[in-house]
Amino acid sequence: MRHIMAKSLAPTDGVRDYLAAQEKKSLLRFLTCGSVDDGKSTLIGRLLSDTKQIFEDQLAALERDSRKHGTTGDDIDFALLVDGLEAEREQGITIDVAYRFFATPKRKFIVADTPGHEQYTRNMATGASTADLAIVLIDARQGVLRQTRRHSIIASLLGIRHIVLAVNKIDLVDFDQAVFDRIVEDYRQFSRDLGFQTIAPIPMSARYGDNVSARSENTHWYSGPTLIEHLETVSVEEAAVELPFRFPVQYVNRPNLDFRGFAGTIASGTVAQGDEVVVAKSGKSSHVKRIVAYGGDLKQAVAGQAITLVLDDEVEVSRGNMLVSPAARPQVADQFAANIVWFDEHALLPGRSYILRTETDQTSATVTDLKYRINVNDFAHEAAKSLEMNEVGICNISTRAPIAFDPFAENRTTGAFILIDRISNATVGAGMIVHSLRRAENIHWQSLDVGKRVRADMKNQRPGVFWFTGLSGSGKSTIANLFEKKLFATGRHTYILDGDNVRHGLNRDLGFTDADRVENIRRVAEVAKLMADAGLIVIVSFISPFSAERRMARELMADGEFIEVFVDTPFEECARRDPKGLYARALNGEIKNFTGVDSPYEAPEKPEIHLKTLGKSAEEMVDSLEHWLNERDIAEDQYDNGGGI
């Protein structure tokens, strides 16, 4: 009967010995990758089956599934064992990475089975980021394909140094050595510059098990190890313990006034009681008083351990900072070059603001320069204005606040980051830091005695940026001009930055692609910021269709100085007015990327001022703007007085 389990065969007294042996085994994390249909999932199914990891009830379910969705005739379709999502079984493809666990007498393994389709590259990268070795599968009939190259490049960028080149389906080319040799030569040629330490080519049939765990009778010309033999013995030890001490502070543990511990996972190196450590961002030094752990303090701790450090004195350290070795410190900079793998369907645009997250730190960041895109076929460095989904490039990044890091090539933990979209919160990219840019280290902000406050006071006003956004023809310029006249009449110092005018000068080199529109806004926002710093009331009149760019502009300004004015006129009305005849031409297809026609307008969700223009005059709009401005000045004066100035 199915519920009856065989009486335990292993003698109980042997269990502790067995477990002790288990504990000594090392762990290898690897992934399978390569193009669609090269047999990745089948290989993992084969590995699990050959190492006896499949239970009877799972096998029964597999047989049921194979009959329903299988692609291998009457045989068991091992791919169905790992393709765990309904959509995957129905479509016969792998969408997301699956993690599987198996062990042999020599080693424990965690394997990430990753998808081959280009559109799911981000899931392949997810699996690769925690792996030390990649099995790159190649269909012997197809040879090295575009996805083989893309996956190999990504594996290399993510720091994988060991490759198994599994030339699969060797049975379908009659176990022909010439085919195998040609593919291996192709791959070695292609991967010459990828920095792999070992490449182990193995002719294989995952479906029939040739050279997976048992040596094949059909490939007498091959004398190397089987896949399992290789995985059991390959040395991938990354000596994180040998690197300088790095301790990213994750959590400040402060249960009461007498205890203040810094909790985190040691990224590299070792630490012992009494050691001197330095706070990376401030350079302040202290000593380790205690290494606190449940069950008793530790004398020392090593890379990979999650510990809590108590320091000798009350130095200022918070989450995102790092405690490090005084002898070899990490870099601290706000500008650096990094390799980026882009995941999102919305392209990476230089100038747009993203959230940058390291293991424990977070700040906003922009790509200041996309230096080049890497062609995955031939490694050519190609000029590019944006990075599309699944593309790889090298960029200069500028962060709002400095971060502490090491180059990724030296430290996989402290050299990595992800980029997050500000609005959707999606993880849009992964980055590997190459080096800091000298600029950031050498140029310091000039501290001037004559400041913004003094300049504004002299003009007897509060500076600010009124940012008018709205469709072409919505009335932005008309209202802005009238508003400026009114302000001027009341003795205020103003300046208007108008979209059309700026494009004739400062931004004459920019077109109307998404990338150029972002840059257009960035420059205008920076100019507006300088003018506000000079004490002016700036009126910006720009379509500025993307909320991300308006947000970027907002974040450049001091708190309360960015006033978003939504000039809300319906599309139909704008098209009817059509003061410059542009709508007629755009609707005819004569102008491309026209906002509201074939390029989107993202309306502000919470503008400071929302002007609904329909049925109202420009004078009425300006009245409400002036009213808003007066209210604000009154509020701030009250605040100032209350502050005792």
Added chain:
Amino acid sequence: MTSALTHLQRLEAESIHIFREVAAAFSKPVMLYSVGKDSSVLMHLAMKAFYPAKPPFPFLHVDTTWKFREMIAFRDQMAQKLGFDLLVHVNEDGVRDNINPFDHGSNTHTHVMKTVALRQALDKYGFDAAFGGARRDEEKSRAKERIFSFRNAQHVWDPKNQRPEMWKIFNTRIAQGESIRVFPLSNWTELDIWQYILQEDIPIVPLYFAKQRPVVERDGMLILKDDDRMKLLPGEVVENRLVRFRTLGCYPLTGAIESDADTLEAIVGEMLTARTSERQGRLIDRDEAGSMEKKKREGYF
């Protein structure tokens, strides 16, 4: 200098790192406590992660009212011993409608008393992150899930569109009403769990150990007659047999196995020769193909 970490030390460190990350990045986390062996390990790791402080979040038990009595007793005993903040939530609508596994089947019962109950509790307290003890080796849709697994405001999991999860850099950003399910035991196997329980001497519910218990054979499973709400069908008899449980859930839906393993060593020894997976004792996974994925998408853990 100390040599490399052992397998269990590595798993432990990873789990502790995950606990701390949630405590640092979320404003209102909670730990789902299901009283089983994985929950016992999870709780132990949480105690370690924040030592000498207590875990800075409450523990929530979603009580279907059909758990084994020994589980409830163990739960209350642990809460008292460790001094953590225990919340118990029952879907009172389900109680009012007398939803139960015998009359309504495992699917409806689990949906109303577990999945819906969980959503109710998360909404009621406004938790933005919830720890669960799920492991990737348990089931193939779980093998696909991220450690930080995003849920929209309706608690729905979209398995076809998961956030990439790179290195140990977790994206903890969510909008109002959205939440993250967090699985610190993702990379543990069943064997690792038992090894760790043995190594750390972690208390578990006595139902895991073999003992003479009154069971009824039904639908190919041995069901423990835990109380009088279970009515015998024609031909069924209650027999005292030497049994134990590999996994614990609602008693009418959880099959016992015949076993004489009454020590941790014996349990591990038995596991090493097991020919079936632990979830085989769970009726809910067998209801229909892809049933776990479907339940997970609806908000089951």
